[in-house]
Amino acid sequence: MPIDAVTSGATVLMPEAAATEFLHSLSKPAHVLVAVSGGSDSTGLLIALAERLKSHPHKDITLSAATIDHGLRAAAADEAREVAAFCASRGIPHFVRRWEGEKPETGIMAAAREARYGLLADLASDISADVIVTAHTLDDQRETMAMRSARRGQGGHGTGIADAVLFDRRIWIVRPFLACRRADIRTFLGRHGLSWFDDPSNEDIKYERVRTRRDLQAEPMAGVPVDIGADRAALSERAAAWLDDWVTIHAQASCVIDRAGLSADRAAVAYALSYLAAVFGGKAYAPGHVQMERVLEFVNSASPGRRTAGGVVFDLRRDGLYLMRESRNIAPLRLLPGEKGIWDGRFEISNSGNAPVRIVAAGTENMIIFPATMPKGVVLRARAAMPLAVTEGEAKAAAVTVVPYLAPFDRFLTRFDLTFANRLSAAFGREAYMRLPLSVL
Numbered sequence: 001m002p003i004d005a006v007t008s009g010a011t012v013l014m015p016e017a018a019a020t021e022f023l024h025s026l027s028k029p030a031h032v033l034v035a036v037s038g039g040s041d042s043t044g045l046l047i048a049l050a051e052r053l054k055s056h057p058h059k060d061i062t063l064s065a066a067t068i069d070h071g072l073r074a075a076a077a078d079e080a081r082e083v084a085a086f087c088a089s090r091g092i093p094h095f096v097r098r099w100e101g102e103k104p105e106t107g108i109m110a111a112a113r114e115a116r117y118g119l120l121a122d123l124a125s126d127i128s129a130d131v132i133v134t135a136h137t138l139d140d141q142r143e144t145m146a147m148r149s150a151r152r153g154q155g156g157h158g159t160g161i162a163d164a165v166l167f168d169r170r171i172w173i174v175r176p177f178l179a180c181r182r183a184d185i186r187t188f189l190g191r192h193g194l195s196w197f198d199d200p201s202n203e204d205i206k207y208e209r210v211r212t213r214r215d216l217q218a219e220p221m222a223g224v225p226v227d228i229g230a231d232r233a234a235l236s237e238r239a240a241a242w243l244d245d246w247v248t249i250h251a252q253a254s255c256v257i258d259r260a261g262l263s264a265d266r267a268a269v270a271y272a273l274s275y276l277a278a279v280f281g282g283k284a285y286a287p288g289h290v291q292m293e294r295v296l297e298f299v300n301s302a303s304p305g306r307r308t309a310g311g312v313v314f315d316l317r318r319d320g321l322y323l324m325r326e327s328r329n330i331a332p333l334r335l336l337p338g339e340k341g342i343w344d345g346r347f348e349i350s351n352s353g354n355a356p357v358r359i360v361a362a363g364t365e366n367m368i369i370f371p372a373t374m375p376k377g378v379v380l381r382a383r384a385a386m387p388l389a390v391t392e393g394e395a396k397a398a399a400v401t402v403v404p405y406l407a408p409f410d411r412f413l414t415r416f417d418l419t420f421a422n423r424l425s426a427a428f429g430r431e432a433y434m435r436l437p438l439s440v441l
């Protein structure tokens, strides 16, 4: 790995080196879609990749660029046009996608991000791109880690931005500039005589990220470990082995963990239990640190009983720990003919009939799908939180297909968690996640 500078604890790459390393590691042939907002980081990423390909032409790699107009700022459409003109001048195909649809009143940043990734993934599919790259930097990484550690206990965790994330089981998003400093990217652009747009929201202190950035400005660029993901990836592997050894999934709605497994590898138990809780609770994130600590304390106690965390019942019995969705607060889902939706964050349901259906938590009538050895109380509870499809207005049975949905992984899956996620996906009868399009990293 070419290292241009090392500060205490953090490996820093220059933009050119980062681009070279990414292109080298990429599985070929590859069509790379660069997400370019027009800011310094993403303009720098596009240019670093394009320059590298110009000096070392590679017939198996093609570049395209895309700008998402979120429709939130008046200037955004003009900026997208300028990025388009800039790309045209360099001979790089460029696409603009606009976020139509309603904008929420609160959580606009998160909604914009969701929409952005969805639009980029749709575009990637339209133009047959194999991978999306975004220009998250070491500065973003520091800010994220600072914010997440401040939030530990409320669901936050100490790990930072992943260098690769699988979106919606569909396409990998890779971040080649994660070890680059913004200042170096700007110097690089300056050397090429290029300018960039400054997004005014980057200065707006109503956003936590902007405040964190200001706080961090006084600190030297240090303290971000080189291999943030390596420890987590190792833990993911241990947890996958633990899953094989001790856990059985029943009817995609409940699981039992052998009691002996609970006192096995503690870190792996904590990791796996958090994700099992997220999956059975239908949540993208595991319950918070404090809540999970309480659950772990409880499962390590000798006395049977029940606890609830994140909408999941932890039912500790003599033979094992049973997990299942609490049958409260499960919102119904209405699906028109041909529509598909996620119900309770746990099942992806498609209406393949020709009448609207309502999916409710009424349980399946079929007791046989649970093994006879399962405690009756557990079966009743798990059944009560299972989906039932009811055809509206007609007496006939609804025609639906139901596929388990793994909420912590099926939308955004970080590379660190891939091994565990694949094992869990198989245990739920689902296919493996798409392979990372990087051969060496």
Ligand SMILES: Nc1ncnc2c1ncn2[C@@H]1O[C@H](COP(=O)(O)OP(=O)(O)OP(=O)(O)O)[C@@H](O)[C@H]1O
Pocket: 034, 035, 036, 037, 041, 042, 066, 067, 068, 069, 070, 113, 116, 133, 134, 135, 136, 140
């Ligand atoms: N409007 C946009 N069009 C295309 N790409 C964008 C746009 N906004 C952001 N990106 C891409 O995402 C990267 C990160 O942008 P930014 O830091 O603004 O997003 P974020 O919301 O903080 O990140 P995250 O996507 O992790 O939530 C940019 O470097 C760029 O590659």
